[in-house]
Amino acid sequence: xxxxxxxxxxxxxxxxxxxxxxxxxxxxxxxxxxQDRSWRRAVVKALDLxxxxxVLDLAAGTGTSTEPFAALGARPVACDFSRxxxxxGARRRPDLSFVAGDATRLxxxxxxxxxxxISFGLRNVVEPQAALAEMLRVTRPxxxxxxCEFSHPTWAPFRTVYTExxxxxxxxxxxxxxxxxxxxxxxxxxxxxxxxxxxxARWVQDAGWxxxxxxxxxxxxxxxxxxxxx
Ligand SMILES: C[S@@+](CC[C@H](N)C(=O)[O-])C[C@H]1O[C@@H](n2cnc3c(N)ncnc32)[C@H](O)[C@@H]1O
Numbered sequence: 001x002x003x004x005x006x007x008x009x010x011x012x013x014x015x016x017x018x019x020x021x022x023x024x025x026x027x028x029x030x031x032x033x034x035q036d037r038s039w040r041r042a043v044v045k046a047l048d049l050x051x052x053x054x055v056l057d058l059a060a061g062t063g064t065s066t067e068p069f070a071a072l073g074a075r076p077v078a079c080d081f082s083r084x085x086x087x088x089g090a091r092r093r094p095d096l097s098f099v100a101g102d103a104t105r106l107x108x109x110x111x112x113x114x115x116x117x118i119s120f121g122l123r124n125v126v127e128p129q130a131a132l133a134e135m136l137r138v139t140r141p142x143x144x145x146x147x148c149e150f151s152h153p154t155w156a157p158f159r160t161v162y163t164e165x166x167x168x169x170x171x172x173x174x175x176x177x178x179x180x181x182x183x184x185x186x187x188x189x190x191x192x193x194x195x196x197x198x199x200x201a202r203w204v205q206d207a208g209w210x211x212x213x214x215x216x217x218x219x220x221x222x223x224x225x226x227x228x229x230x
Contacts, residue, residue, distance in 0.1 A: 010126050018084030019180035039222050046146045046224050049074040053114040058103055059121020063089035063096050103131035111140040119148040123194050132207035139229045151223035152196040197223045
């Protein structure tokens with residue numbers, strides 16, 4: 001399956017996340033067998049934020065991915081285009097800054113952030129390459145990018161088992177825990193259609209970022225891509 005087969009318009013993606021917002025964090029944690037916490041710790045380490053640095057957390061959803069940056073004394077901005085996800089986040093963490101915006105047309109000035117990051121969001125953006133270019137535009141020269149996204153397990157036998165788990169078990173589990181199980185069928189399909197680690201690295205480089213490198217987490221279930229704005 002290709003990304004085009006998933007054929008969702010941006011407003012359909014936003015509506016889908018509006019529909020899962022109320023139980024998003026619980027379902028996430030259950031489906032990832034609580035691995036999400038260690039993945040989020042890896043993002044914090046890769047970003048290497050200093051107190052006071054301004055960081056954009058794009059596709060931040062309910063702000064769960066944003067919280068650790070505030071805890072470090074950085075100045076995070078959580079941006080997402082699902083008003084439902086933002087509303088849940090703003091209720092839970094009124095101290096964080098939530099901004100409505102589309103990843104492909106960011107409502108921020110050029111070079112306004114020291115670092116930009118996106119966790120489990122780039123795969124959902126209908127034009128991910130356009131989002132990578134927008135992230136470059138709003139990052140200052142020398143600023144950092146960290147993309148945390150589901151990827152392709154590196155050990156072939158495990159990759160097969162994982163794909164079976166995703167395609168068969170995930171929608172069934174989601175039916176018990178999620179408020180909109182169809183969104184999790186989409187999740188499984190979109191993970192299968194996503195480029196592998198080297199493919200995403202090429203996209204990042206083609207968008208104008210330099211020093212692109214990646215690190216596999218949990219055997220490549222997730223990959224962290226890092227880069228710098230020249
Ligand atoms: C799986 S959630 C990830 C939320 C959060 N970053 C986390 O790690 O828990 C993906 C988010 O991407 C957002 N999203 C998808 N396409 C977007 C776009 N074009 N612009 C802004 N947000 C987008 C969705 O609204 C959703 O909240």
